[in-house]
Amino acid sequence: MKKVILEYKHVELIITRIAHQLVENHGSFENTAILALQPRGTFFGKILAQKIKSLFEIDIHYGELDTTFYRDDFRRNNKQLIPNEVNIDFNIEDKNIVLVDDVLYTGRSIRAALDAINAYGRPKSVELVTLINRKYNREVPIQPNYTGEDIDTRANDYVKVDWKDDQCRVWIITDKEK
């Protein structure tokens, strides 16, 4: 079964809300950077960064982080893990880092991201933004600081975040039909 759980307009509202929450906590973003996770988190990350820039007319550091080399499932399944590009043109040392991803599920990607960040320096703090938080499937003790929507799912459900022309719709697909 396939069901839309977030429509375009709803996602737009969420992005505006999270942009406000981030500015409330990080002010001018002078010492804060947004780091979106490759590959799927970059759609959300770019739009969120753009939203903050346009709403508050501030310049922010935006980068993209790839966690492939830090994943804990390398050589543990049949699929070859192919890395993606890293784009970080600022110094991470002593910055407040806001990690952005589309779906938080087992938490293992974020664990890998925390390792990956350290290769670039020691951030002052790290926070996590996620558009969808699948609450009951965590395998490591990681929780988001800012969430678009908390949803209850079973392990064999599939959450699809569909970006088209900077607009987003979120589907939930049950009964393993992908």
Add this chain to the structure above:
Amino acid sequence: MSALSSKHLLGIKDISKKDIQLIFKTAENFKEVINRPIKKVPSLRDITIANIFFENSTRTKISFELAEKRLSADIVNFNSGTSSVNKGETLIDTVNNILAMKVDMVVMRHPAPGAAKFLSKHIDANIINAGDGTHEHPTQALLDAYTLTEKLGNLSRKNILIVGDIIHSRVALSNIHCLQKLGANVRVCGPPNLIPNHIESLGVEVSYDLKESLNWCDAANLLRIQLERQDDKYFPSLREYSLQYGINQEILNQLDKDIIIMHPGPINRGVEITSQVADSYNSVILNQVENGVAIRMAILYLLSSN
């Protein structure tokens, strides 16, 4: 693009264009890794690699070691000079003994052509050929072609010249296969007795005219005269070779265009290339060395999960 088509890297002849492109794409990511403040990733932390060198090597060995260390692999080094090979142990026995100590991958250089392939048929580990006699040197060819793509973009229809001791060179054969798979035109140039008979059957052009060939090419790869493999006199003296086939700045100045100068090392300054050219703006010799680590990291990474 999902995985390499082979469990081993024995030669360029056995891999596909898709494999080469996957290695290049992965190497790009590793090039970024080796320019970070912390140049190490944990991907291969549960892998042990044996570097088995039956022949001398500086660049290839250091490059493999660095690549392995930057992927967090455990490594053991083996040099034939200080080993039980001198006591009469066979290649398979030597390697099987090393594997009995739970080694997952073997990087081997050996003077006998086909040694890596032989080993791959008899043992259960990923084998990477780091040079087998006068046969192939696949990682060198990959890093050469990768360096060229950085400078020239797509190599399709680009003209690449290989100059020097073609007959004794594993770099030449691997380069020919690799460049051709990527669509480049390859020409070899050197003294007639250092160019193998029937090399045209590989689809390469042959020329004995250095100046005309340099004018034809976009990049020239200069090979070292391999005196250690020459059991016969192929030319009267190194000085004479240098006069006929050595590249100096004067020759390059006379060309209609700028060409890229490559050399797999070790350089014999003043023989196949003058210091002025080796250290010039046209030379990408040190880029080749830097890319060598990234290419080898990509190969180890991709093979280890195959």
